[in-house]
Amino acid sequence: MKEDLKNEQDRYRWMIPVDKAYPKMMVFYEEFMRTFHEKGSDLEDLVFVCEINHPWKLTQHSPKCRIVGTLGLRKDMWSQKRAILLQQVPVLWNDVIEKQSKQKQNKIGFDRDEESSEPTDIDISHDLSEYKDYRSTRIFTIDPTTSRDLDDALSITKINQHEYLIGVYIADVDKFIKEGDANDLEARKRGTSVYMIDSVEHMLDPSLSQNLASLHAGVTRYSLCVEFTMNDVGDILGVNSDNNGNVGKFTRVLINSCCRLDYEQAQLIITGQDHTATMPKVHSPFDFDQIKNDVLQMNALAQTLRKKRRQGNSLFLSNREMRFRMDSIYEGGTGYPVEFAHEEHNESHQLVEEFMLMANQLAARALVNHYPDDALLRNHTTPDREKWTNTISKITHALVDTYDLDRQEPIVKNIFEQCDSTFAGGQQPVQSVMNDVVRIAERFGPQVKQTAQHSLMREMQLAKYVRCKDAESTMHFALNMIHYTHFTSPIRRYADVIVHRMLLQMLRDQKSGNRGQLELSDLKLSDLADHLNDQAYRAKTAQETAQRAYLSFYLIPLLRHNVERIEAVVVSLGRRSFTCYVPKYCIEINVQIMGKFEPEPDMITSRDKNNVVQLLTGDLPQQQPQQEEEAVRVEEVTLSWHNNVRPDITLSVMKKVFLDLDVNYDIMPYDVYAYAVWDVNVPSKIKVAERSQTVAEDPLQTLLDKRAEDAARVEVENRRVARREREEKEKEEGGADHRPRLRGARGSSSSRGGRGGSSFFRGGRGSRDKQ
Incomplete structure (x- = not known):
């Protein structure tokens, strides 16, 4: 019996899962030979996708599986990125396989030619009755330099010496995808775009997300806007309210953005370092001085809003993010990260952030007012009391012991008192105490401040989407807002698409005079919210894992x-x-x-x-x-x-x-x-x-040598496959009886080559409002 078991095991090879939560699997050895025409030992450096296709019997130590495909060399950065995507976000299977076969790596966008193409204007002659025409309004965008999925735009109009009309314009995605159509179902399944350092796995088809729906400058675009009036001390006024008492007025409009700024250019304007040579084109009839004045005025108002949020006990914690510069393959480089920088969260980022937060809050208020049960909200629960008191106390004690911080200093003494109290009514809000800890840590250098912020954020619950009726509390802890939602990024988040549809239904109800149940066919909001939460978590995990993997490849040449x-x-x-x-x-x-x-x-x-x-x-x-x-x-x-x-x-x-x-x-x-x-x-x-x-070896150099070696093998193997296919076709035409066989040498060779050849697979952003 033991001998029979040994003979049985000799017919299989072990497959070791990337995720240790899964067991080792056995694959039939002859499958390697049929699929790859290679010995198993020659394939040990590849990453495989396997499927358990046999019942796992109680008498078997490990399950049996079959090989679905290969993602390339284990030491290849793109193979690792594909593995991360499939492991964390399996709904992207078709995208990953398609991108592998078309060699769409190391670039943002979906094709090099399409990435550089001009945005397409759209025919709106039949839509003038449905949309108000705002194309003569001075509207501009501020986005990351490389971004092509432009969700939002801004405008400001001075009413009098102290009051301003603010417009926040969001891409009207619902114009292009209708509930229940193929694009909508695919976007719902994905839930969110996944940003993987040097590429984007889009929620929407790139022809929409990067072109037709994106608010590019100089072309007509559909938008759902919210307008509100505010004064120079940050108060939102009811002057521009709708008939139902909502402070923000929502309208479907046609816009034509006159200027596309990036964060660096906006920051130069704010700091007074703007030069004509570094500034973008401004489409007529407007000029750069007008855009400059708008940016300066909106920044002043944004800083006022930010100050009010701090006084209102919003939590101000943020982790810095890394941005890698890649050694472009289009310029003869390796495609690997060669430089990194930190994304600065300066005033230009804060300008956009504050008005996006306000737009999201106004959308939440309008939905709760109109749909008190079904409004889709963003809920952030209060951290566990014992955890956050322990964390705050631990950090403060450590600062006292390590840096000789005076324990009797009023702000320090107050923190200890708050941690010892029960936080009954009238006590200082938790958010305010956390902000105090960060302010103290900042005295001892930016590293200590960033670590204190990171430590506090570790104890936070993840924010989640909830149906208003299902939530125990609608409170958003970090923002200290009773109602908050996501409205401003429908190109990259499906939750925002749902919020848009709710707002559009609200507008139709207001026009008809009806006020009733939300009319979204076959849409179970509670289940959908759970699905979107799961997809958001998966995308976040994939992005963080990719960040560490790219950092590893960045460090490899430095460690030589x-x-x-x-x-x-x-x-x-x-x-x-x-x-x-x-x-x-x-x-x-x-x-x-x-x-x-x-x-x-x-x-x-x-x-x-x-x-x-x-x-x-x-x-x-x-x-x-x-x-x-x-x-x-x-x-x-x-x-x-x-x-x-x-x-x-x-x-x-x-x-x-x-x-x-x-x-x-x-x-x-x-x-x-x-x-x-x-x-x-x-x-x-x-x-x-x-x-x-x-270090025993240089994986990067080994990989590059391997690619050069395999490039020659790709051509030989492809010729072999072509010859075999011709022979089989001749047999079929001649009526000869022959056994079907798995074809895959072409995919095998291309995968060994990393980024070249064809594939045998059968399958198919910035910190604006992260809260």
Whole structure:
């Protein structure tokens, strides 16, 4: 029996899942031969898509599977990106496969020619009765430089010395996709666009998202706008309210944006550094001076709104984001990241953000007023009380202990008092206390401030879409708003499409005089909200995973010559690990002291309030439970090395340290890890030769060599496939009996080549209003 089992296992090969939550799978060895015409050992560097297509019997140690396709070389950055997308957002299967076959990598947009094409004007002669004509209004956009899916535009008109009419114009996507049609069902399934560093997996067809629906300058576009009147102290007035008491007035309009600004250009205007040569074209009859005045006036109002939000206890936490510059393949480069920068959340970003937040809030108010049960809202629940009080207290105590912060200083004393209280009525709002913690942390440098923000955000619940009637509370904690929704990004979020349809139904009801049930056919809002929440979470996870993978590929060439020693701040401590936040790279790293350190410490001393525990490195006592690491709160850890191999180091929360970083090539996708920690007084730059263990191979160079080698094989293999197909066709025409066989050599070779050849597969943004 054992011999039979051994013979059975010899007929299969192991497939190791990327996600460790799945079991190892067995694939029939002959399937490799039929599909790839290669030995199994020659395919070990590929990433496969597998399907469990046999019942998993109780007598089987592992399930059996079949190979659906291959995504390319395991060490290839695009293979890893495709794997991330399929793992996290499986509804994008057809897109991923199509992009692989058409070689649509390393660019934003869906085709290089289409990306550079001029936006298409549209015939609106038959729509004049349905839309108000605002094409003579001075309207402009502010977006990221590379963005082509322009959701929103702005206008400002001075009414008198102290009052202004503000217009926020949002792309009218519902004009192009009707509920229940093919485009609508596909957009609903996707739920959101997925931004993967150097490409976008669009929710809508790119011909809509980047052209017809996008609010490009100089062409006529459909829009759903909200107008409201505000004064120069930030009050929203009822002068422009509709007949139902809504402060914002919603209207379907035709617009023609006269100027497309990016954030950098808008910021130059705000700081008075604008020069004609660096500014975009302004379409007549308007000129640049008018756009400049509009930007300056709207920025002044936006800063007033921002100040009012702070006074109203909105939470002001934000993580910096990295932006990579790629070595363009169109200019003879590798297509890999070669440079990164931080996206600055300056006044130009704040200008857009404040008016988008206001538009979203006005949309929520209008929907709740008209559809009190069915309004689709954005809900952000209050963090768990015990968690956030512990986190705030831990950060503040750490600042007191590490940086000699005066515990009796009024703002510090107040934070401790608030954490000790029950937050009964009349106490300081949680958001205000969190803002105070960030203000204190800022005194000790931007790294400490960013780490404090990151630590507070870790305790936050994710915001979710809810049907108003289903929600225990409609409150948005971070914004401290009773009602809030997403209205301003229908090109990239399906929730906004639903909100638009609700608003349009509201306008029809107001016109007809009816006020009744929401008329959206076969749309179960509660189930849809759950689906959109799931898709948003999947997209967020995919984007964050891709960010770390791209960072890994960015670091690989740097690690050839130097140790990447980077400043970090300790976030939390365990007995055998600690977590740091790395502000430069905007990532959190869990540092495993035992197993990854070079060299490993000989002793770890941890101290809590009650005792001091010494743990020799090596095998851990078996009686210690697995969950002890998370359960024990440690205030201080000291790492010691015998014979002065390394200087001892004591770690505490919020302490600045240096981490030595490397890339983990053993996992897929690649990720960054730390193998050493130092006090901040050691040299920050050392040569790679000084490291105890250097990198064994250069994956990037190995990959490029492999591509060159495989490029020649692609042509040979394609010829072989063509010849075999001709022979089979001749057999079919001649009536010869022959066994069907799997074809795939073409796809196999192209996948081995990374980005070239054909495929055998059978299948098919900025921080504007993230809250």
